[in-house]
Amino acid sequence: MSDGNESSRGKRRFRSGHERCATCGRATRLTFHHLIPRKLHRRKFFRRHYDRDTLNAGIRICRSCHVAIHRRFDEMTLGKSFNQLEDLQTDDSLARHFAWASRQKC
Numbered sequence: 001m002s003d004g005n006e007s008s009r010g011k012r013r014f015r016s017g018h019e020r021c022a023t024c025g026r027a028t029r030l031t032f033h034h035l036i037p038r039k040l041h042r043r044k045f046f047r048r049h050y051d052r053d054t055l056n057a058g059i060r061i062c063r064s065c066h067v068a069i070h071r072r073f074d075e076m077t078l079g080k081s082f083n084q085l086e087d088l089q090t091d092d093s094l095a096r097h098f099a100w101a102s103r104q105k106c
Contacts, residue, residue: 021062022085023094024101030060035083037075046079059085064104068097 018027034056040046041055061069072093073082082088089095 018106019060021065021101022059023061023065023088024098026062026102026104026106028062028106031063031066032058033061033066033069034058035085036079039075040079062101064101065098068094068101 019030020027021030035058036046036050036055046055069078069082069088072091082091089098
């Protein structure tokens with residue numbers, strides 16, 4: 001039996017059902033970020049190189065981190081060069097944002 005702190009997927013939930021952001025670690029409401037933007041899923045390059053599950057893969061991140069990612073990179077760059085969580089975390093400007101966001105109130 002669950003103690004009420006876990007979602008149906010087994011992820012740790014915080015304050016009124018909030019989960020931790022995959023990039024900054026804050027416990028807040030999250031959005032789903034497709035690692036390969038949906039706009040690119042119909043393009044031949046992506047259909048040839050990635051299966052459906054990989055195209056639909058994503059991470060749960062806070063709104064602040066989501067906006068920062070999309071302000072920093074266009075969809076094609078995200079799809080080709082930043083399609084893994086580790087790739088996003090290693091970018092210097094995004095790492096600075098994630099560090100800043102981790103210190104903000106939820």
